Amino acid sequence: AADLAMFAAKADGRNTLHFFNQAMQDDANRRSRLEHDLRLALERDELELHLQPQVDAGERITGMEALLRWQHPELGRISPADFIPLAESSGLIIPLGDWVLAQACRLLAEWRREPAMARLGLAVNISPRQFRHPDFVAGLQRLLQDSGVDPARLELEITESLLIDDIEQTIGRMEQLRRLGLRFSLDDFGTGYASLGYLKRLPLSQLKIDQSFVRDLLRDPNDEAIVRTIIALGRSLDLQVIAEGVETAEQASRLQELGCTAFQGYWFGKPDSTRHWHARLSDQAETEHRAAGD
Numbered sequence: 001a002a003d004l005a006m007f008a009a010k011a012d013g014r015n016t017l018h019f020f021n022q023a024m025q026d027d028a029n030r031r032s033r034l035e036h037d038l039r040l041a042l043e044r045d046e047l048e049l050h051l052q053p054q055v056d057a058g059e060r061i062t063g064m065e066a067l068l069r070w071q072h073p074e075l076g077r078i079s080p081a082d083f084i085p086l087a088e089s090s091g092l093i094i095p096l097g098d099w100v101l102a103q104a105c106r107l108l109a110e111w112r113r114e115p116a117m118a119r120l121g122l123a124v125n126i127s128p129r130q131f132r133h134p135d136f137v138a139g140l141q142r143l144l145q146d147s148g149v150d151p152a153r154l155e156l157e158i159t160e161s162l163l164i165d166d167i168e169q170t171i172g173r174m175e176q177l178r179r180l181g182l183r184f185s186l187d188d189f190g191t192g193y194a195s196l197g198y199l200k201r202l203p204l205s206q207l208k209i210d211q212s213f214v215r216d217l218l219r220d221p222n223d224e225a226i227v228r229t230i231i232a233l234g235r236s237l238d239l240q241v242i243a244e245g246v247e248t249a250e251q252a253s254r255l256q257e258l259g260c261t262a263f264q265g266y267w268f269g270k271p272d273s274t275r276h277w278h279a280r281l282s283d284q285a286e287t288e289h290r291a292a293g294d
């Protein structure tokens with residue numbers, strides 16, 4: 001019986017091992033397929049920028065965040081949470097990031113001619129590898145010049161991961177971009193490992209409270225304490241604080257009570273196509289125009 005049990009364990013162990021390897025192999029295959037397809041997606045026009053509104057305390061739309069969408073011809077929609085890390089590790093984030101920034105500048109140039117959108121800011125997510133690329137600053141400068149866009153309309157969302165190593169280089173580069181007129185927002189704030197001491201040295205204009213602290217804000221006193229702290233920190237460093245992932249009216253009003261002045265989340269609007277948001281903003285402008293009495 002003892003021998004039998006041993007045999008079973010071994011067999012089982014072998015099966016488990018086999019299963020594990022198979023899962024790893026499947027995962028590796030999926031990754032290399034996605035990587036291959038992502039390369040093509042850039043050429044085949046399968047990528048699209050969606051927009052999600054950012055609103056002020058009066059619920060007026062003050063800006064938009066650009067969020068990348070990939071419609072794979074066979075696998076359907078693939079989340080940026082899946083393909084951005086892949087693009088980072090493969091280096092594809094460089095052409096991909098260039099594409100996003102070029103689209104963003106095109107959008108901003110278009111908005112300049114539309115009264116309903118001329119004052120909107122546009123926030124774009126920037127990956128660490130993209131930010132650290134030697135051509136990043138020059139490339140962006142060229143894009144801005146060629147499109148004639150006011151750099152102050154463009155906000156770069158970076159994350160704390162950029163602040164862990166090469167901090168001096170990061171600060172130098174941020175200052176260069178700041179001098180060009182661009183703004184910086186620190187995304188997913190509170191989830192990384194960056195030292196708070198660096199915050200005062202960074203030319204930031206905004207802290208973005210991570211959605212994980214907003215989710216349970218009304219139930220978890222720890223989350224409320226963290227949100228309070230971020231808002232206080234923003235105030236003392238003279239940074240705007242925006243909350244992301246606001247899904248309910250209750251979360252929005254609690255955030256307002258805590259002193260938050262900018263918001264983003266499904267409650268105010270889900271990410272949707274540029275077409276969708278252009279139509280919505282034109283309607284809104286027309287209504288306001290009529291309400292103003294002519």
Ligand code: C2E
Nearest residue numbers: 067068080081084100125126127245246247265266267271
């Ligand atoms: P992020 O920059 O923190 O963007 C916020 C994410 O939360 C987006 O997910 C958005 O769709 C989602 N979201 C917005 N409001 C709500 C809400 O009320 N509730 C919930 N549960 N979620 C909400 P998405 O679009 O899947 O993007 C995921 C991440 O992928 C982004 O996180 C960003 O880090 C990255 N990403 C997206 N587009 C780009 C891009 O163009 N370049 C780079 N480098 N990264 C990007």
Ligand code: MG
Nearest residue numbers: 065125157187
């Ligand atoms: Mg973001």
Ligand code: MG
Nearest residue numbers: 187188210244
């Ligand atoms: Mg975020």
Ligand code: MG
Nearest residue numbers: 125159187188
């Ligand atoms: Mg993020």
